[in-house]
Amino acid sequence: MRPVPQRLNSADADFETRFRALLDGKRDASTDVSDRVREIIADVRARGDDALVALTKALDSLDVADAGALRVDPAVIARAWDEADPVTREALQTAHDRITSHHRRQVPKDDHYTDGIGVELGSRWTAVESVGLYVPGGTASYPSSVLMNAVPAKVAGVKRIVMVAPARQGILNPLVLAAAHLAGIDEIYTIGGAQAVAALAYGTTSIAPVVKIVGPGNAYVAEAKRQVFGRVGIDMIAGPSEILVIADADNDPAWIAADLLSQAEHDPSAQSILITESEAFADAVETEVERQLQSLPRVETARASWQDHGAVITVGSLEDEAPALTDRIAPEHLEIATEAPETISERISNAGAIFLGRHTPEVIGDYVGGSNHVLPTSRSARFSSGLSVLDFVKRTSILKLGPEQLKALAPAAMELARVESLDAHGRSVGIRVNLAEARER
Amino acid sequence: MRPVPQRLNSADADFETRFRALLDGKRDASTDVSDRVREIIADVRARGDDALVALTKALDSLDVADAGALRVDPAVIARAWDEADPVTREALQTAHDRITSHHRRQVPKDDHYTDGIGVELGSRWTAVESVGLYVPGGTASYPSSVLMNAVPAKVAGVKRIVMVAPARQGILNPLVLAAAHLAGIDEIYTIGGAQAVAALAYGTTSIAPVVKIVGPGNAYVAEAKRQVFGRVGIDMIAGPSEILVIADADNDPAWIAADLLSQAEHDPSAQSILITESEAFADAVETEVERQLQSLPRVETARASWQDHGAVITVGSLEDEAPALTDRIAPEHLEIATEAPETISERISNAGAIFLGRHTPEVIGDYVGGSNHVLPTSRSARFSSGLSVLDFVKRTSILKLGPEQLKALAPAAMELARVESLDAHGRSVGIRVNLAEARER
Structure with missing residues (x-):
């Protein structure tokens, strides 16, 4: 049986509806445990x-x-x-x-500085x-x-x-x-x-x-x-793996097919999406996926993923349309296989990791690129990042005032405490600066 | 009725047991909604x-x-x-x-660099x-x-x-x-x-x-x-507010009492803890808390917090004992009211924000210090940080290889794909470098 990934064309009248359905599609088998x-x-x-x-x-x-x-x-x-x-x-x-x-x-580097009125402020990482x-x-x-x-x-x-x-x-x-x-x-x-x-x-x-x-x-x-x-x-709750490949028609379809399958073989719930300008190239990639599936040990897994969750989207112009679609997909992995991938990459905000050019298959990032392969899935690249050193440190704010600085900032602090009806807050400042009103309040 | 906060002394035989009970004490009224x-x-x-x-x-x-x-x-x-x-x-x-x-x-600053073998790596924040x-x-x-x-x-x-x-x-x-x-x-x-x-x-x-x-x-x-x-x-799930004050006997007990009450007035579940070296100073602070409570509009809230969750801990030496106790408490707010607060602060890892010296009441940080008052509660300062710009950005990893770099890294990537039995991964690299074994596998 030939796998049938979804095929969308941004020029079609029902594109927005179908694209939204693709974004909202649930892939996780959510058994309640x-x-x-x-x-x-x-x-x-x-x-x-x-x-x-x-x-x-x-x-x-x-x-x-x-x-x-x-x-x-x-x-x-x-x-x-x-x-x-x-x-x-x-x-x-x-x-x-x-x-x-x-x-x-x-x-991250610690930051310690003294501001214009002599307040010492610090951020310390441990x-x-x-x-x-x-x-x-x-x-x-x-x-x-x-x-x-x-x-x-x-x-x-x-x-x-x-x-x-x-x-x-x-x-x-x-x-x-x-x-x-x-x-x-x-x-x-x-x-x-x-x-x-x-x-x-x-x-x-x-x-x-x-x-x-x-x-x-x-x-x-x-x-x-x-x-x-x-x-x-x-850390994050990881969902099934995903790849979005933006590829022009000058690519070898076999290379792109291999990249799509490298995610599909992980899990039947994995998702591989291709965005391209050419229906002919899309056809060629699909044919190559089918050919390569034959010799893949994990054929059942990869076929299920490609058939159930794969998608091929054709657009009029990669440079004009791919960035906005990508930001909505917010893929875990994004490959941009074009001649000038930076021009597209620069206009994208939501992606866990971007792999630029024809010679950067995502798999390099899985193993030896140096960047982390623990990346946000299920569209969470809209608000979160891959695993990094920042996940293993935390920041302590440090503040130090002398009597002069306290005197300078006391009126504003006491006014805000007053309007928030937090009297002990006001007193904690007022008692130090000996403002008469502190005792009254 | 005189509020009775817990009193602990690190020299007592049952100190460790009681300190653990203090750490494990639940303050949140956890209704299941x-x-x-x-x-x-x-x-x-x-x-x-x-x-x-x-x-x-x-x-x-x-x-x-x-x-x-x-x-x-x-x-x-x-x-x-x-x-x-x-x-x-x-x-x-x-x-x-x-x-x-x-x-x-x-x-955060973007980081873009080229490594020794010509691989371009980047971290881009949006x-x-x-x-x-x-x-x-x-x-x-x-x-x-x-x-x-x-x-x-x-x-x-x-x-x-x-x-x-x-x-x-x-x-x-x-x-x-x-x-x-x-x-x-x-x-x-x-x-x-x-x-x-x-x-x-x-x-x-x-x-x-x-x-x-x-x-x-x-x-x-x-x-x-x-x-x-x-x-x-x-963002984080915020629990009731907390303050830990480390204070030597040279402080005005009224100032420290006001600081303890500034948290207690927030919520009956708030927690104010004092660590000091002197039982006499501890007594004086408790007396002052009682005196100040009388004139506090939010007396009921503050009294409930102080009575049910407040604690006064006396230790033999602030410099020797307070840092380790503080790291276990991992307070949202920490005041260090001593002559040389930095010597204690430097040895503390777990605190949302630290307020140094006798003239830095925590309330300044609530309003006008400049640092954020949204801070980790319920001991979560052990693993998380206060709200910051980092909570509103996310990082995208960027990787770019040319044919030479791919050739250099391909053998290691393909070997790891092989031992992980991810054949499509190996193929995605191998098909590009035309290694004979890529086709065989």
């Missing part, structure tokens, strides 16, 4: 390690004598690195080093004390994601990074351990699901709690992160 | 303006003929400024100008397109909060800022309108509660949706923000 997650979290809070051991046996078929056995021996982590294929190790090292270099540029990194099990267990989550935390100066990963029947991906070793992580527990998130948020006898939890996971993990938010910080 | 909020949001999504009109009549006793009448005439907003007391206007102007100057320093600002009704309707939320959005470059505020029986605080005018807001709707949040998130015929929603509100508003999160961005 909130009650079950609430139970699991309550169980871990109440019974601690005993709950972890029981849940890990029941849900991950991993039977351990006690919670101590859930920790991966640091020697095993180091050995996973030593025993990895040297070619793989070199690739991981390249990725690690490029991610590190890029993220070092993101470390690292979050501890971070829990969730790594999914099975086929979604990616060593590259370990690096993308752990390196920014390390660069930020986070002192303790704890990894949790479900090990169904005791099996952990050795390259996930190798990547952890490379990133400097030696505290790893073979736990997963909502119980792992609960243990990280609340702590148990054998696992000290963390301050923030990051990393992707299934519906249970996502819901658990939502439920513990506030007790701890969390 | 999630089902009602879900209904309201569904109603606004289904019926749009009709639901808004009906809910505003039922919940805010404001009866309008149609949704168009829910918008405040821009001329009314401008007039509110014109008609405000000149003294109040000057105070608002001082606050506005100082907040603007300080927040301009927070605008403003969120539109923001909804929730302003509570009644006594919690503060013009200062309008400035604290709107100014950073303006400085960030947000094009459209929409304010919503419930107007029970049609009454809006004129100084909230005046502050809105000063901040450059002319789109205001007299709606509140979960229905206002729903209208901002999903839009109705008369109100275009926004991309992000900020501002404080009651339990319904907070729950509605939680429920629409993902569809739109939200």
Whole structure:
């Protein structure tokens, strides 16, 4: 069966209606797991390690004598690195080093200054004390994601990074351990699901709690992160992956087809969209997608994604029309495969990451570009950013006045306290500047 | 009745137990309003303006003929400024100008560079397109909060800022309108509660949706923000206000008492904590709190807060013990009233804002210091920051490779795609560099 992605043309009368439907289309299979997650979290809070051991046996078929056995021996982590294929190790090292270099540029600088009337103002950045990194099990267990989550935390100066990963029947991906070793992580527990998130948020006898939890996971993990938010910080709730490719007709259709499939193979809910000026080029890309699907091991996943969520949009002019459409789509990944991609890129605000030109496939950003591959999905690039060092630091405002500065600012502060009927506020200022009215109010 | 705040001494044998209980104490009255909020949001999504009109009549006793009448005439907003007391206007102007100057320093800079092998990498910041600002009704309707939320959005470059505020029986605080005018807001709707949040998130015929929603509100508003999160961005969920004062015995007890009460008067759930070295000074502050309470209009609120949630902690040495205790408390506001406050401040990581020295009452930061008064509560300063320009911008990563750079990075990217079993990923790179193995895999 030939996959049939949606085909839209911006010149059609029904374009706006169909484009809106595309934007509003739900891709997440939203099973409501909130009650079950609430139970699991309550169980871990109440019974601690005993709950972890029981849940890990029941849900991950991993039977351990006690919670101590859930920790991966640091020697095993180091050995996973030593025993990895040297070619793989070199690739991981390249990725690690490029991610590190890029993220070092993101470390925010403190700002301390004295204003015109002598008030000292400051903004001071400090690292979050501890971070829990969730790594999914099975086929979604990616060593590259370990690096993308752990390196920014390390660069930020986070002192303790704890990894949790479900090990169904005791099996952990050795390259996930190798990547952890490379990133400097030696505290790893073979736990997963909502119980792992609960243990990280609340702590148990054998696992000290963390301050923030990051990393992707299934519906249970996502819901658990939502439920513990506030007790701890969390990163974004990741949805299925997306790519938007803006390509002119001068591209090799096979290259563009490969890029569309690189997202489609992730998940049946993933979304790949092409915007182009030429119906003929669109046809050629579709034909190539079909051809390449034949030889793809993940053919079922990629075909489902392309058929159910893929779209091909033709427009009269890429430069005139693509930026506005892109801002409405707000894609996680955007490739601009044209001769002068900057002229389009400059006019786009909403995109997690932009890949410019014909020689920058998005996959480079997944692994070795240096930028982060944890990016906002489901149109959240309209209001949020990819993972960065900023996710692992927080800012403290600092203010210092002497008697002169307080005297200068007191009247305005006391007037605002007065109109807001906050008398103790006014008094806290007035009592210091000895204004007669402070006592009266 | 004399209020009795908790008294702890770090030398006592049960100190750790009692300090932990203080940290874990719940102050929020957590009524579960999630089902009602879900209904309201569904109603606004289904019926749009009709639901808004009906809910505003039922919940805010404001009866309008149609949704168009829910918008405040821009001329009314401008007039509110014109008609405000000149003294109040000057105070608002001082606050506005100082907040603007300080927040301009927070605008993040784009970063664009070419690395050693010729890869172009960039981080580009753009403003969120539109923001909804929730302003509570009644006594919690503060013009200062309008400035604290709107100014950073303006400085960030947000094009459209929409304010919503419930107007029970049609009454809006004129100084909230005046502050809105000063901040450059002319789109205001007299709606509140979960229905206002729903209208901002999903839009109705008369109100275009926004991309992000900020501002404080009651339990319904907070729950509605939680429920629409993902569809739109939200700021933090604010809890009751807090202050921690670190003060040596050389302070005037009356000044410190006034500062403790300035938080306590906000809310019976607010929390004021004093850390000092001297039991005698602690006694003197408690006596002063009692004395000042007598003449405070909000005596009931402040007394409830001080009695139920206040605490006085004595330690052997402020410099040795206060920083670690403070990092565990992670207060929203921290005053350090000592001779050399920096020596303590430097060793503290977890605090929303720090006020240094005897002449910097926290209230200055509420109004005219320049820094933001929207700060992390409920220990969330361990992982989050006060409101800033960064809350109204988002970052796009940019990557550009030429054929040479792609050739250099292809082997590592393809190796990682291989070990992650993502064949279409490998192909997307391989097809461009024409490596023979790309076709084989």
